[in-house]
Amino acid sequence: xxxxxxxxxxxxxxxxxxxxxxxxxxxxxxxxxxxxxxxxxxxxxxxxxxxxxxxxxxxxxxxxxxxxxxxxxxxxxxxxxxxxxxxxxxxxxxxxxxxxxxxxxxxxxxxxxxxxxxxxxxxxxxxxxxxxxxxxxxxxxxxxxxxxxxxxxxxxxxxxxxxxxxxxxxxxxxxxxxxxxxxxxxxxxxxxxxxxxxxxxxxxxxxxxxxxxxxxxxxxxxxxxxxxxxxxxxxxxxxxxxxxxxxxxxxxxxxxxxxxxxxxxxxxxxxxxxxxxxxxxxxxxxxxxxxxxx
Amino acid sequence: xxxxxxxxxxxxxxxxxxxxxxxxxxxxxxxxxxxxxxxxxxxxxxxxxxxxxxxxxxxxxxxxxxxxxxxxxxxxxxxxxxxxxxxxxxxxxxxxxxxxxxxxxxxxxxxxxxxxxxxxxxxxxxxxxxxxxxxxxxxxxxxxxxxxxxxxxxxxxxxxxxxxxxxxxxxxxxxxxxxxxxxxxxxxxxxxxxxxxxxxxxxxxxxxxxxxxxxxxxxxxxxxxxxxxxxxxxxxxxxxxxxxxxxxxxxxx
Numbered sequence: 001x002x003x004x005x006x007x008x009x010x011x012x013x014x015x016x017x018x019x020x021x022x023x024x025x026x027x028x029x030x031x032x033x034x035x036x037x038x039x040x041x042x043x044x045x046x047x048x049x050x051x052x053x054x055x056x057x058x059x060x061x062x063x064x065x066x067x068x069x070x071x072x073x074x075x076x077x078x079x080x081x082x083x084x085x086x087x088x089x090x091x092x093x094x095x096x097x098x099x100x101x102x103x104x105x106x107x108x109x110x111x112x113x114x115x116x117x118x119x120x121x122x123x124x125x126x127x128x129x130x131x132x133x134x135x136x137x138x139x140x141x142x143x144x145x146x147x148x149x150x151x152x153x154x155x156x157x158x159x160x161x162x163x164x165x166x167x168x169x170x171x172x173x174x175x176x177x178x179x180x181x182x183x184x185x186x187x188x189x190x191x192x193x194x195x196x197x198x199x200x201x202x203x204x205x206x207x208x209x210x211x212x213x214x215x216x217x218x219x220x221x222x223x224x225x226x227x228x229x230x231x232x233x234x235x236x237x238x239x240x241x242x243x244x245x246x247x248x249x250x251x252x253x254x255x256x257x258x259x260x261x262x263x264x265x266x267x268x269x270x271x272x273x274x275x276x277x278x279x280x281x282x283x284x285x286x287x288x289x290x291x292x293x294x
Numbered sequence: 295x296x297x298x299x300x301x302x303x304x305x306x307x308x309x310x311x312x313x314x315x316x317x318x319x320x321x322x323x324x325x326x327x328x329x330x331x332x333x334x335x336x337x338x339x340x341x342x343x344x345x346x347x348x349x350x351x352x353x354x355x356x357x358x359x360x361x362x363x364x365x366x367x368x369x370x371x372x373x374x375x376x377x378x379x380x381x382x383x384x385x386x387x388x389x390x391x392x393x394x395x396x397x398x399x400x401x402x403x404x405x406x407x408x409x410x411x412x413x414x415x416x417x418x419x420x421x422x423x424x425x426x427x428x429x430x431x432x433x434x435x436x437x438x439x440x441x442x443x444x445x446x447x448x449x450x451x452x453x454x455x456x457x458x459x460x461x462x463x464x465x466x467x468x469x470x471x472x473x474x475x476x477x478x479x480x481x482x483x484x485x486x487x488x489x490x491x492x493x494x495x496x497x498x499x500x501x502x503x504x505x506x507x508x509x510x511x512x513x514x515x516x517x518x519x520x521x522x523x524x525x526x527x528x529x530x531x532x533x534x535x536x537x538x539x540x541x542x543x544x545x546x547x
Contacts, residue, residue: 027384162405165393168383170374172348172378173374176367176372177449220384226384228384
């Protein structure tokens with residue numbers, strides 16, 4: 001496969017993984033928690049490196065998973081003991097992220113990671129960092145990691161679909177009929193964590209939030225069915241990745257930045273033109289009500 | 295000995311050290327419509343949530359037909375307050391009613407044809423069959439309430455807990471709810487309803503539980519729903535407009 005094709009494939013996998021998981025974050029009004037987790041996984045990555053002395057994907061996933069869960073857990077603890085939930089997120093997120101930055105700067109010489117890279121990602125280098133097993137080049141390791149994470153996410157969502165759905169819509173009812181709402185919450189947060197860390201290398205901590213939230217927010221405007229929302233969100237993720245790559249080629253700009261920008265543009269279009277929730281249709285509906293009255 | 299459908303012993307619930315319910319003890323008889331009545335902040339919704347294990351209790355125990363609620367979930371149906379969920383959630387009426395089946399379906403399985411049939415039947419019973427495919431945000435308040443009732447029906451329970459089902463609904467929905475309650479009663483089911491409209495208590499409920507943080511009185515409505523008891527429940531906030539056989543009361547803020 002060509003260099004460009006690998007980058008588009010990587011971006012698309014990020015788009016699909018983040019787009020699907022992002023829908024649940026939006027429906028559960030947890031966009032800020034995802035933002036927090038996308039940053040605190042940095043600590044997980046650094047700790048995983050310090051413990052395992054390698055940058056292998058599996059250690060990164062485990063480290064990020066643990067720290068992601070810790071983030072969700074600490075936010076929950078602070079919130080249930082009376083701290084406002086946005087303040088709780090702010091405190092936990094900055095503390096853990098700062099600790100990660102400190103560790104990173106202390107061991108900067110040894111870790112092939114720097115803060116800039118962690119925040120912005122570097123999708124340009126993805127195709128050269130390949131996975132080789134037994135002397136056979138299997139393609140970029142990021143593609144493998146993203147692919148595995150996507151499959152894990154899809155399996156978990158498939159298995160727990162109705163539990164995730166009811167605990168997102170009506171947690172009280174879900175608890176009453178015996179669905180472990182907290183388990184589902186932490187399951188989703190684990191999925192956010194591993195998705196973030198897998199996407200980290202390609203788009204970085206800040207833009208991964210764009211890929212998590214924007215496609216889902218757009219899909220929310222375009223449909224009234226949960227399953228369709230997941231599909232649309234995934235498609236928007238892919239469109240952003242491919243569109244972003246070509247835009248970056250044409251104008252010679254940052255690939256990850258232009259992917260997130262395309263996602264933003266798609267959102268803006270939907271926001272104005274969506275048949276049911278869009279600005280334009282609301283404006284027209286209002287006009288027709290007024291003209292009916294006169 | 296016949297088991298009580300609901301047995302609450304010495305139940306105390308506190309939010310941040312402030313007691314919301316104190317040492318509440320009661321037994322509910324089977325096959326009755328029971329109204330839970332009391333002023334705002336009396337702990338009416340809290341009582342239901344504590345019984346269903348939705349909030350932690352400081353002390354006390356709850357038994358449904360003689361066993362812990364945990365083991366009796368399938369016997370219990372629940373109608374939360376309508377305002378407790380986001381009606382912009384991307385789903386339709388039938389889908390919400392199907393959620394009533396989730397407790398029966400179990401892990402890793404999807405609702406099947408039988409569940410869909412039960413859900414459609416429940417929608418039909420509340421007069422919402424034509425709205426099965428309607429996006430829930432497009433329904434009126436009364437219709438949303440009826441969808442919630444249909445969901446509880448789909449739970450196919452023996453004991454029902456309903457949290458303020460009459461709030462903000464139109465007259466047609468109120469009528470539909472009442473005839474549904476009577477139908478459940480005719481089937482020998484026990485229904486506990488949190489209610490705030492004193493004028494309709496006598497008309498709607500066989501039994502009444504008067505609650506203001508503590509249990510004030512419980513029994514057949516005609517025995518319990520007296521001026522004395524109401525004064526005790528509402529403190530000085532109750533003005534009596536009429537002292538005839540069916541008096542109407544006004545709660546002053």
